[in-house]
Structure formats: C-alpha cells, structure tokens
Amino acid sequence: MLALLAAGCATPGTRGALYDDLGGQAGIEKLVGRFIFEIGNDALIRPYFEETDLDRFHEKLTEQICEVSGGPCRYSGDSMVDSHRNMGVTEAHFNQTVDLLIRAMEAEDIPHRVQNRLLAVLAPLREDIIYQ
Numbered sequence: 001m002l003a004l005l006a007a008g009c010a011t012p013g014t015r016g017a018l019y020d021d022l023g024g025q026a027g028i029e030k031l032v033g034r035f036i037f038e039i040g041n042d043a044l045i046r047p048y049f050e051e052t053d054l055d056r057f058h059e060k061l062t063e064q065i066c067e068v069s070g071g072p073c074r075y076s077g078d079s080m081v082d083s084h085r086n087m088g089v090t091e092a093h094f095n096q097t098v099d100l101l102i103r104a105m106e107a108e109d110i111p112h113r114v115q116n117r118l119l120a121v122l123a124p125l126r127e128d129i130i131y132q
C-alpha cells in the first residue's frame, strides 16, 4: 500500500480518462457515499467525523475527486491544511482512511488499475493532512 502511494503521479495523458473510468459525476458521488458508509463503520476513524456536516463533506470530497481525476469540477472547499488543522491525524490513521477508500472502491467494483490511479493523484495531499 505505501509503495503504491509512493509511486506518485498518474501516467501523463490519462487525467480525463480517470474521471470517466470512475463513472463520471454519478460514479464519484456514489463512491464518496460508500466511503462515508465505511467511515461510519470504522471505530478508529469514525470519531474524527463526530461533529462533521456529512452532506458538506460528501459534496466537497466529490468535487475534489472530480477535479483531481480530470473532470469538469472546480474544488470549492477549504484547503487540506485548514480542513485537517488540529486533528492530529497520524500516519496510521491516514493509512487506515486510505484502506477505507479502497474498501469503498472494491464495493463499487472499480477495477484495481483505476483504483491505483485515483490513489496516485490523492497521495500528494498526504503531507497537508497528517500532523496538522
């Protein structure tokens, strides 16, 4: 998993295709919905979200994934540093959250090759999220 995240950038020229391979807007909305379900079932990660407006989280994360996968959206949420400030997210909890995203992608039948490409475009955000 870590080696995979460290693998970094998506292959040039595949950005537009990743959005389509995720099922476009509808597919991403569904994936984020499933991710929130997985978070709700996870005793380690759920407590972080106790005070969170989940409708907003759903909307903003959908927008962000749409943008980084080459879709037509522009992310309008807070910066990653601001959104995760004072949470003290550890590396272990970050990795656990990535595992929940993988679980959600599995549940949505997203092929592994497509899963890896989404993880690769999200990986650079890690530094802005942990230990803030």
Ligand code: HEM
Binding pocket: 045, 048, 049, 051, 052, 053, 056, 057, 060, 061, 064, 076, 077, 078, 079, 083, 084, 089, 093, 094, 095, 097, 122, 123, 125, 126, 129
């Ligand atoms: C690549 C990994 C991650 C991405 C792409 C991501 C993305 C986001 C986005 C887009 C938002 C919404 C910002 C807004 O409302 O404007 C958000 C909020 C939030 N994130 Fe993350 N996040 C990641 C990892 C994590 C991790 C590891 C945790 C905790 C273990 C976490 C906990 C939260 C919480 C609790 C909120 C809601 C904050 C609030 O209630 O205002 N996130 N995240």
